[in-house]
Amino acid sequence: MAIIACSTPPGVSGIAVVRISGEDAIKNVSTFVKDSPLNKTRPVSKVCFLVDKDGEVFDEAIVTSYISPNSYTGENLVEISCHGNPKIISKIIDLSVDAGSRLAEAGEFTKNAFLNGKLDLSEAEAVASVIHSLSLAGVKAGIKNLRGGLSKEIYSIKSSLISVVANLEFNLDISEEDLQPNLLKNSEKTILDTIKKLDACILSFKETKMFQSGASVVILGPPNAGKSTLFNCLVSKDQSIVTDVEGTTRDVIEKSININGLPILLKDTAGIRESGDDVEKIGVERSFIEAKDADLTIILNDRNLSFKGVKHIHVFNKSDIKSPDGKYDISISAKTGKNIKELKEVVYNSLISDKTNTDTLLTSKRQYNAIKSALKYIKDAYSLLIAEDSMELLVEDINRSIGFLDSITKKTTKDDVLDAVFSSFCVGK
Ligand SMILES: Nc1nc2c(ncn2[C@@H]2O[C@H](COP(=O)(O)OP(=O)(O)O)[C@@H](O)[C@H]2O)c(=O)[nH]1
Ligand SMILES: [Mg+2]
Structure with missing residues (x-):
């Protein structure tokens, strides 16, 4: 039908x-x-x-x-x-x-x-990413995968693992003295190389994801630090109310902006202080919740505030009327616009490191989870190899890892292993 x-x-x-x-x-x-x-x-x-x-x-x-x-x-x-x-x-x-x-x-x-075999799974996922990406860089990553970028990379990693398995399996069947001389050493090299590549995929996932779905950046700090002024300055609009009265901002106010092609959801929050006012208290609690979930928190005019496990930068505001009281990542004036361009650079560089691997871009959480599992098993295999433990278990771990890599693209059949055996061995030996 x-x-x-x-x-x-x-x-x-x-x-x-x-x-x-x-x-x-x-x-x-x-x-x-x-x-x-x-x-x-x-x-x-x-x-x-x-x-x-x-x-x-x-x-x-x-x-x-x-x-x-x-x-x-x-x-x-x-x-x-x-x-x-x-x-x-x-x-x-x-x-x-x-x-x-x-x-x-x-x-x-x-x-x-x-x-119907026109696309593999990672290519099909790339279609969704091309359609939904919030930035051109995200679209480009999707198009690269749609044209087989990720599949090729995964295929190449998989092929080298398949040869390792083929070699190990072949040697399982022959006597100790006939073992290939550099078998373990060569396997170790391939396995380490795979770990490096998969690690890089994992590391870059969060960053490449930001180009597709955007990053969230929260402005946090004490009352009157100029958070709302900075927010308005970055969104180029008087959206958040600015007054001298402490506790003006209570709800979290958000707006999408774009820095160097990176989509960012910027959030202005209630000032961090002890407050007797119930509504303001809720606002302060929300500020912390937002900061915990953020990709980056801009902490304004508070050297002593910092978060464990949350990326943050310390920014000194009101540099037009006073000098910083300690070391800050950057000093700005949200009112006059001084160093705002530089602040944008700092924000961008804090979110996206130049080490981001653009060769292997994962476009879905499913791919990320599969890579994570493949990495876990290949690391287990490495430990077994180093400990010169059971070769059967080693082969099993590598096969599991291959299974997860397969789930990113498509299934390996046992034939893949057989092909690798016959193409890389001289059976007469
Ligand atoms: N001189 C100066 N005043 C500023 C600057 N940024 C904010 N302000 C002033 O500081 C007061 C509090 O600003 P607001 O943005 O509401 O602070 P918030 O409570 O952190 O949101 C307002 O009177 C702003 O005009 C700045 O860079 N320089
Ligand atoms: Mg405010």
Whole structure:
């Protein structure tokens, strides 16, 4: 059964695109395309009239057909670029459903592309990341993976592990004195190399994720430090109320900004102080909660406030009227704008280290978890290797690690191992 969905956002637009995918897509669409030029043998792209059941024309659209397997989903696929009136879109969908298609579920076109071998899992996830990334850098990471960037990297790590397994397994079957001379040393080198690569993936995940979903940055500090003034200065708008009265800001106020292409959700908070006022007390509690969950906290005018396990910078404000009382990461004036550009640099560099590995970009938490598990088992394997412990257990750990790497892309069959054995060994020896 063919599936149908409108691929463009709901509402009125110049053009909307409706897609129909499945074995019957061409036949289905031909029921409401006047004098349908579509056929199952070759792709077509033509301006056509769309007609109602009584033959009345209700739109003029460009109808493009792709023939299996040369389409996004790998199935027959038709794209109708019609005028973007929701009434036209509904009519197309109704007519198609009447002719035997059904509404597609979320992500079903991409799921079919995966099931039909057009994309592997990491590539399918990259599609989501390209669509949803909040920054161009995040989009670029997604596109890189969509073109197989992550799959290639994982495949290369996997291949070297498979050879290690193949070598070890081969040597398990032969007598001690026939063991390859550098077997353990070579295995150790590959395993260490893998640990390094997977470690780098893990480290960069948090940072690359920020380019996709944004980072949260919280401004914290005592009352009257100028938090709201700094917030307004960074969002270039008088959004947060600024007064001389302590305890003015009570709710957390947030706004999205962009520093060097990095999407940031900036949050202004209530001043940190002991307060008798119940509402303000709640505000202060919220400030701490926000700071704990933040990717970075800007602590304003308080050298003594710091957090364990939370990235933070100490910023001295009001440098136009006074000098810092100690060592700060940077000195600014939120009122005059002095050093604000430099502060943005400090914020960016605190969030994104220049060590970020841009070769292997993970675009989903699922991939991150899989890498973490693969890393755990490969580290276990390393310990066994160093301790010259059981080779069987060692092979088992590496295989587990390969299993998790596989889950990022697709399954290894035992054939992979066999292929590696025969390609890397001279069996006559
Ligand atoms: N001279 C000077 N005054 C500032 C600066 N930043 C904030 N203020 C003033 O300090 C007072 C408190 O500012 P506000 O942003 O409400 O502080 P908050 O309580 O930390 O949010 C206001 O009168 C601001 O105009 C600054 O850089 N220089
Ligand atoms: Mg304030």
